[in-house]
Amino acid sequence: MAATPSTMLPLGTRAPDFTLADAVSGRTVDRGSFADRPLLVMFLCNHCPFVKHTRAQLAALAREYQAKGVAVVAISSNDAQQYPADGPDLMQAEAREAGYTFPYLFDESQQVAKAYHAACTPDFFLFDAHHKLVYRGQLDDSRPKNDKPVTGRDLRAALDAVLAGTPAPAEQLPSIGCNIKWKPGNAPDYAR
Numbered sequence: 001m002a003a004t005p006s007t008m009l010p011l012g013t014r015a016p017d018f019t020l021a022d023a024v025s026g027r028t029v030d031r032g033s034f035a036d037r038p039l040l041v042m043f044l045c046n047h048c049p050f051v052k053h054t055r056a057q058l059a060a061l062a063r064e065y066q067a068k069g070v071a072v073v074a075i076s077s078n079d080a081q082q083y084p085a086d087g088p089d090l091m092q093a094e095a096r097e098a099g100y101t102f103p104y105l106f107d108e109s110q111q112v113a114k115a116y117h118a119a120c121t122p123d124f125f126l127f128d129a130h131h132k133l134v135y136r137g138q139l140d141d142s143r144p145k146n147d148k149p150v151t152g153r154d155l156r157a158a159l160d161a162v163l164a165g166t167p168a169p170a171e172q173l174p175s176i177g178c179n180i181k182w183k184p185g186n187a188p189d190y191a192r
Contacts, residue, residue, distance in 0.1 A: 005176055006118075016116055018031050042123070055098045124138070129162075135155070140152055
């Protein structure tokens with residue numbers, strides 16, 4: 001199981017726009033529909049062992065913070081031709097099975113992943129109500145096979161800070177996961 005770290009997009013970066021189809025509802029979802037709300041963008045996929053390891057916590061965390069006013073979306077950008085388990089039909093099944101209450105969007109062109117400099121699954125980007133990046137990094141320090149509990153501690157601390165109007169923790173460690181499965185010839189420079 002290869003481990004790829006997130007790129008650590010510079011803090012203060014404005015959330016890149018996206019308009020993508022939700023694999024669960026079939027509706028189109030765009031970043032603008034979450035105006036004036038904190039926004040958590042998660043890059044996930046179905047088959048990654050790192051995502052499978054955290055998915056129950058991701059579902060619980062999303063439910064908790066959506067109830068507090070945070071907008072949450074997940075995006076799968078993997079090449080579904082090469083990795084059919086990560087395509088829209090199975091994304092819908094995964095969202096239901098995992099109990100995801102957030103839109104699970106399919107980035108077929110992979111342009112949204114490139115705009116966010118997403119590198120791995122899971123990869124987390126938390127934006128304040130003005131959609132300026134305040135946190136990017138790990139959910140917590142649990143990894144498959146390291147015997148640490150999945151708590152969401154790091155991301156929860158950042159979410160709590162955003163909701164309280166205080167700065168996110170200064171120490172932000174990269175997320176670690178499976179690399180985004182780029183289409184042949186489509187990998188961005190930062191992923192090479």
